[in-house]
Amino acid sequence: QxxxxxxxxxxxxxxxxxxxxxxxxxxxxxxxxxxxxxxxxxxxxxxxxxxxxxxxxxxxxxxxxxxxxxxxxxxxxxxxxxxxxxxxxxxxxxxxxxxxxxxxxxxxxxxxxxxxxxxxxxxxxxxxxxxxxxxxxxxxxxxxxxxxPFVPPIKGLDGDNVIIVNQYYKEKAKVGNHVIVFGGGLAGCECAIHLGQEGKEVELIEMRPALAPDANVRHRPLLLAQVEKYVHVHTQYKGLEVTPEGVLCQDPQGQRILVPGDTVICALGQxxxxxxxxxxxxxxxxxxxxxxxxxxxxxxxxxxxxxxxxxxxxx
Incomplete structure (x- = not known):
């Protein structure tokens, strides 16, 4: 009508x-x-x-x-x-x-x-x-x-190389070619896919064993298929510190590992x-x-x- x-x-x-x-x-x-x-x-x-x-x-x-x-x-x-x-x-x-x-x-x-x-x-x-x-x-x-946005008191998360995911639309010109998305919920996964589609090398860090538990049952399988296509995933990685070289994490075995990247997108929830x-x-x-x-x-x-x-x- x-x-x-x-x-x-x-x-x-x-x-x-x-x-x-x-x-x-x-x-x-x-x-x-x-x-x-x-x-x-x-x-x-x-x-x-x-x-x-x-x-x-x-x-x-x-x-x-x-x-x-x-x-x-x-x-x-x-x-x-x-x-x-x-x-x-x-x-x-x-x-x-x-x-x-x-x-x-x-x-x-x-x-x-x-x-x-x-x-x-x-x-x-x-x-x-x-x-x-x-x-x-x-x-x-x-x-x-x-x-x-939820921004926990993690050292370096207030650095010049960090962009809060809600502010990405204002600061996308600052994003480098190797990006770390810090947080693997729905918002983090979708941002990571977008960056991968733009040709960026994307690392996705998530403390939990599974990605996007907040996505609905129909959307999630399609979302994860795109994540697999465009993103390097690090689940059960606990972020300890953000540095100019990337994010220092603790892996599932308790070892400290640096996930490298020149830009960090903080997507740790609301x-x-x-x-x-x-x-x-x-x-x-x-x-x-x-x-x-x-x-x-x-x-x-x-x-x-x-x-x-x-x-x-x-x-």
Whole structure:
């Protein structure tokens, strides 16, 4: 219908994330990351008008915050969405430098468009503090402040040859020809594959015996096949120190081994922004914490909580 009407920009594109197939295989249910209402059109979950219009303040314009703002606006509320950075998308912004993940970056732009069309006021470069919330006096506050990279106190991890994986899109020009990806979760594996496809020599260090345990059951075999094609893998290697020559590790036998490389990509996971949550927890009569701010998880989880964060009996 959107194509027939010339509204191509309003189409919410598939991410090829395999969530629909993976969850149906394991639970006999189906979810879609980009459309949380799909398959539930007849069970009362369609967006309903709110009985009373309220002022809703949403903190953070990642996927969860954008979808929560969109949902609240569709219910008829006055919605203000604040983002402390100059662009919406949250962690999705980091996907723009990896061609096979660019749909995830574009999802943020699509949700922004839908939110604006629904009447959401988006304020960029705006950090919500307790004083800011007190000035706005929202009747409902949705905290979608996301997560921040986990950077453990390993010697040298703050060196000039280290790039945090979330910042790769800003600093990719600094990446040399021999790269170490430090962390073998989903984000680390995908970054390693991308670097290998670009012709880099890539080393992947992971402390656990298996790679990408956070990938879903359908995606993981395809991911690991690409890792095998492009990457030198070092599992059960514990990183001890980052040096200009590479990462000093302890191997499974307890021996110290230097994994060589001129650039280190730190991909050791994310931590919830609990500092923001605690600061704002009492800033409105109704407060809901969603997405990575509640628990580091997936885009799917953030988007679904974006709907559940606007329950019809409260907002």
């Amino acid at each position: 959107k194509i027939m009407e010339g509204r191509d920009a309003d189409i919410v594109h598939c991410l090829r994330c395999f969530t629909c197939m993976a969850e149906r295989a394991s639970t006999a249910t189906r979810r879609c990351t980009v459309n949380p209402l799909i398959g539930r059109e007849l069970d009362g979950t369609e967006i309903q008008p709110a009985p009373m219009k309220k002022k809703v303040l949403v903190v953070g314009a990642g996927p969860g915050g954008l979808y929560a703002a969109y949902t609240a606006a569709r219910r008829g509320h006055q919605v203000i969405l604040c983002e402390k950075e100059s662009e919406v998308g949250g962690i999705l912004k980091s996907e723009q430098a990896i061609p096979f993940k660019r749909e995830m970056y574009e999802l943020g732009k699509t949700y922004e468009r839908l939110a604006r069309q629904a009447g959401v006021e988006i304020r960029l470069n705006t950090e919500v503090t307790p004083a800011y919330a007190a000035k706005e006096k929202p009747q409902a506050l949705i905290i979608a402040a996301g997560s921040c 931590r919830s922004r609990t500092d923001v949550v605690e600061a704002l927890r009492d800033s409105a009569p109704f407060v809901r914490v969603i997405g990575d701010a509640a628990k580091v998880s997936t885009i799917t989880n953030a988007v679904y909580l974006g709907v559940l964060g606007c329950p019809r009996y409260l907002i």
